[in-house]
Amino acid sequence: MVKRRSVWSILGEVLAILVTGITHWVVYYFAIINACKTRAEAAQLNLKLPKEWAFIDNLKYVWNFNNRVFLRSFFNSVTITVLSIIMVIFVASMAAWIMQRRGGFITKWSDKIVLAGLTTPLAVVPTFWVLRTLHLNNTIPGIVLVEVALIFPFSCMLYKDFCNNLPREIDEAAIIDGCGPLQLFFRVAFPLMKPITSAIIILRSLVVYNDFTNPMYFLQGSKSSTVQLTIYLFQSTFVTDYGRLFTAVLLVCIPPVLLFLLLNKQIMEGVTMGAVKG
Template identity: 45%
Template sequence: MAILMTIFIFGIPFYFVIINAVKDATESASLNMAWPASFHIIDNINAVFQAQNGMIMRAFYNSIMITLLSIFLLIIMGSMAGYVLQRKKSKLSPLFNFLILAGLIIPPAIVPTIWVLNSIGLFKTMPGIVLVEVALHLPFTVLLYKGFMATIPKEIEEAAIIDGCTKSKLFFHIIFPLLKPVSSTVIVLTAVAVYNDFVNPLYFFPGSENATLQLTLYNFTSMYKTEWNLLFTNILLISIPPLILFIFFNKKIISGMTSGSIK
């Protein structure tokens, strides 16, 4: 029953997008799930890539670079912070744990963030939007790594220290390779969230040259006309990378999220 409900909830919208992406402008304007009289997917794809002087190609580059840089920083910073919070107990540990939880609860402030980015010269820049994405997703990433770190026996670290291993080598050569399941979870969840982010690039990374894939949907909508066939084709194209990523990493998502939950 659950499988049928899942197919119904996710399969029907996906079918709706695909079936309207292969129609021409007239048929897609009906917004129904009827089979098309003829297929125009190649023409629609060509039109999408030619729109706004090939904006979608620039958007692909921007979205992929923002996603990759954000994932890299989140994995490094999140794993190190999770390790310290799990292993190094001190009087300040409750405060740090509270700050991590506060990062999950408190929403970002748009205007102050723009002011800060502009004052340090990072507004409308790739490093600026990457730092924003990292700041928003770091609390959840730290919690995942902290929970998974509880499943790693301390005896491994003690043995490495006895053998003369330095703190940096202990983490990067021994602990970090053991974090592959949770790192895979972070990669998939963060990649999908950053890749599909619409609001933050709109506010903190404006400009036609800085367009991300979600913003290219505006190319086919206006006050008086919407090219539904091209809009759905665009949606279909930008959905392919997250789908491929999920196919390769889906087996490790659950293990990465549930490990440490019983500690």
């Protein structure tokens, strides 16, 4: 049955490689090569190799700029990401477990309300008002709660689909052996959810780290600003200083790119989880 490849098929593949070379590699190369240039050279915005390699100088400048604001905001971003993901893993897996395992009025309505959150946009001003009332606006705990609330519906849905395939016999055996509700969940159910937990950790941490809108609303002008807000401000601070601007852009992209290089397969698989409902 194996047919030889037609000329057209080979030609198509070569064309695809060339086109993506222009649409993707040129864009990445442009950002990287301009991060290596001095102010005057970077102002040309071209693809030529720099006459004078200035990457280390740019790096030092961005690093030390404004009392190391970049480093501080990077640290904040990482803190927010880690805290949000840990919290959402626990609250979503517990909630989904109960919603999937037992019926009744409360679970049914919780389920419906959570599902509605998949499409609904966040009502930003009232949320700001709630956070302000709780004295949590412009603080890291405040933004963590917002991120958790926003990822909660989707994570819940993934966990619920997964619990659907966990046999109830396991629970029954554990209950007969005397497991209470907490033991049943933490000792028996949660460890079995590992595949979906890791998918949520990988993909949602990218979402939280890259988030710009919510820090913009809920971390205004505060010391706890995130790295995305910082590079946004750099765009107007380094207005014609493209070398330094692109250095900052590259630094921001390092964590997601590392994650992508290390966990390429898991990320791609994670994208499709929950995207298509069986």
